[in-house]
Each structure stands twice: as structure tokens, then as C-alpha cells.
Amino acid sequence: ETGVTQSPTHLIKTRGQQVTLRCSSQSGHNTVSWYQQALGQGPQFIFQYYREEENGRGNFPPRFSGLQFPNYSSELNVNALELDDSALYLCASSPEGQGARGYTFGSGTRLTVV
Amino acid sequence: QKEVEQNSGPLSVPEGAIASLNCTYSDRGSQSFFWYRQYSGKSPELIMFIYSNGDKEDGRFTAQLNKASQYVSLLIRDSQPSDSATYLCAVTSGTYKYIFGTGTRLKVLA
Numbered sequence: 001e002t003g004v005t006q007s008p009t010h011l012i013k014t015r016g017q018q019v020t021l022r023c024s025s026q027s028g029h030n031t032v033s034w035y036q037q038a039l040g041q042g043p044q045f046i047f048q049y050y051r052e053e054e055n056g057r058g059n060f061p062p063r064f065s066g067l068q069f070p071n072y073s074s075e076l077n078v079n080a081l082e083l084d085d086s087a088l089y090l091c092a093s094s095p096e097g098q099g100a101r102g103y104t105f106g107s108g109t110r111l112t113v114v
Numbered sequence: 115q116k117e118v119e120q121n122s123g124p125l126s127v128p129e130g131a132i133a134s135l136n137c138t139y140s141d142r143g144s145q146s147f148f149w150y151r152q153y154s155g156k157s158p159e160l161i162m163f164i165y166s167n168g169d170k171e172d173g174r175f176t177a178q179l180n181k182a183s184q185y186v187s188l189l190i191r192d193s194q195p196s197d198s199a200t201y202l203c204a205v206t207s208g209t210y211k212y213i214f215g216t217g218t219r220l221k222v223l224a
């Protein structure tokens with residue numbers, strides 16, 4: 001049990017659909033990052049939120065968007081799904097100022113786009 | 115050009131041996147370095163972080179950092195079959211972004 005919970009565990013969507021993935025972090029973890037991990041690859045940084053504001057974004061198109069809420073939960077939304085979006089999506093959080101000590105990852109959501 | 119490079123393996127070692135995993139990175143501005151372990155079908159789990167040149171030991175694990183050579187390594191002593199996993203090296207880029215390598219698959223043979 002890592003203290004970072006993601007839902008759903010698995011999801012199958014059709015190309016062109018929209019999806020929302022959810023993450024719940026521990027109390028006090030006001031920094032949350034989202035990563036995409038394709039099969040056989042390392043996680044790729046999507047974006048990070050700090051105190052409900054996006055404060056960094058990787059090389060992902062605008063159809064990837066997010067929200068962070070005051071209760072330490074967050075969402076990743078992906079519009080117009082493409083087959084290449086099939087991956088493990090990971091949420092990672094850390095307490096304020098502790099990102100340099102390593103993020104704690106949630107168990108992930110496996111998204112399959114058909 | 116990849117920013118964090120790891121040999122994909124598999125690296126096979128006998129039980130009880132030392133496993134040595136290596137990683138090179140391109141951004142000289144990187145400040146923090148991490149090793150994550152990932153079992154098949156699971157999410158990455160933080161094993162160690164290091165930000166000063168030299169060695170850092172935690173139980174059977176030793177992380178080594180050489181910023182001049184832009185090189186990070188992880189040594190696993192007394193390797194066990196349960197250590198069989200993919201080991202991901204990550205470095206910070208700026209203040210919030212981690213750049214991961216593709217991972218090295220380790221197999222510990224009983």
C-alpha cells in the first residue's frame with residue numbers, strides 16, 4: 001500500500017473517445033505528477049500540479065489535461081483517444097519540497113485503446 | 115538522443131552474487147538521481163535516491179554517483195530471486211520533472 005490510489009485499475013476505450021483517470025494522494029502531498037509508460041519503456045512525464053496549478057508539462061499534446069483538487073485528489077483527462085495512448089498511466093505524489101527525495105507512485109491505470 | 119540511457123538487459127546473475135546496474139545521463143544540470151524497481155505489471159517503487167558524488171548504502175543496495183562522468187550505478191549485494199525485476203534510473207530535469215531510462219531487466223537465477 002503506497003498511500004497513492006489510482007482508479008480504475010484497467011480500462012478499455014475506443015479510438016476517439018474521452019477518458020478520465022483519477023488519483024488520490026496522501027494528506028499533505030500537494031505535488032502530483034502524471035506519467036505515461038508504454039510497454040517496454042520508461043515512464044514519460046506528462047505534467048505536474050502544485051497547489052491546484054499546473055507548473056510543468058512534458059511533450060504531450062493539449063488533449064492531455066489535468067486537474068488537482070484541494071483534497072489531494074487529481075484527474076488526468078485525455079480527449080480524442082488514439083491507439084498510441086494505450087499505456088500504463090501513473091500518478092506520483094510527494095509532500096511539499098520533497099520531490100528531490102523521490103516520488104511515490106500509485107499502482108497505475110492500464111488503458112487500452114481499441 | 116536519449117537523455118537517460120540504460121542497457122535493457124536482461125542481466126542474469128546467480129543467487130548470492132552482486133548485480134551491477136548502470137545508467138548514464140546527458141543533462142549536466144541534473145541534481146537528483148533515483149533508482150526505481152518495477153515488477154512486471156506493477157508500478158515503480160523507489161529504492162534509493164542520491165545527489166552527492168560518491169556512494170550511498172542502504173541495506174543490500176548501494177547507489178554510486180559520478181557527476182563528472184554523468185554516471186549513476188546501483189549495486190545489489192547478495193542478490194535474491196525476489197530481486198528479479200526491471201530497474202529504472204531517473205534523473206531530475208529542472209525542479210519537477212523526472213527523466214527515466216528504459217530500464218534494465220535483472221534476472222537472479224536460483
